């Protein structure tokens with residue numbers, strides 16, 4: 091047998107596994123120290139009561155012969171697709187049920203979608219970026235072209251017609267920088283993609299954190315997007331499903347004359363058996379009036395954490411972005427420190443864990459990401475420790 095040689099072109103381990111290993115080693119050597127984790131963007135609030143009630147009742151259904159379910163439709167049960175369709179409908183975006191595919195989360199679909207695209211596509215990815223976009227393409231042997239996301243362009247690169255691209259990744263609000271495209275800016279991307287015959291793989295996993303008018307929550311709010319975009323979204327950050335696993339992907343009928351939609355259906359029915367029934371019922375409950383109210387409370391809670399971190403950085407005079415329409419705060423490492431240097435400095439001197447910007451790409455060097463997904467107590471303590479350390 092021959093191994094896939096492309097795997098030798100990605101880093102030995104995934105960014106967040108690397109960090110977890112480093113933190114575990116530090117904790118093992120310093121068992122008495124309390125480490126505060128604001129690194130990986132993992133939620134800490136429990137599932138909303140409406141979601142838990144739906145899980146219980148679906149579990150009961152599964153325990154009765156007359157309501158037990160085996161394999162479900164690979165692309166999701168109609169009740170959940172209908173709820174997702176309604177979510178878009180509220181924002182004036184009309185989707186057909188057949189365009190919505192329920193999955194176990196945006197990360198899997200963002201990697202798996204590459205199955206339907208040819209090997210020789212030119213891939214355009216912002217730098218810095220969520221590492222999954224780059225790694226999945228490198229694993230598949232595709233060449234990646236980067237576009238610079240920098241302080242100068244507000245970490246929101248815009249299309250450059252002198253660059254040719256076939257597959258373009260956009261994430262807004264962005265992981266890791268927290269920057270969010272306006273609808274007008276996205277329109278420029280849609281026009282570019284349509285002009286080049288390219289597809290935009292649009293990661294909307296953080297859309298629920300957008301609070302400012304005029305910022306995009308779905309690429310399909312932009313005219314022309316259905317001809318050139320696939321959107322990935324998730325219940326992970328929106329409703330605390332990081333461990334429960336559910337998301338959705340929209341592959342419009344208009345894209346490649348319906349071929350992309352049919353190919354994705356073919357791919358999913360072949361390689362995926364769908365999300366568990368009980369999880370889909372739980373996800374459906376997110377869209378009920380109680381569910382909506384409860385998750386709005388959770389989102390506010392996290393955004394309050396973002397404000398706590400932002401205030402501390404303001405007091406320290408540290409440059410940062412994000413935190414307003416995003417649960418991530420993207421800050422410039424103080425004193426000209428490198429990203430990993432600052433990671434070690436914070437871990438060793440304040441026992442606070444963040445994510446080094448360099449882990450997201452070359453342009454992330456010198457930056458650092460903190461997440462607002464911790465508990466309020468941990469966030470306050472981390473902000474205090476950072477202030478005490480850096481005010482010295």
Ligand code: MLT
Nearest residue numbers: 129130131132197220265
């Ligand atoms: C992150 O910290 O960037 C996220 O947790 C990654 C993810 O959602 O997979």
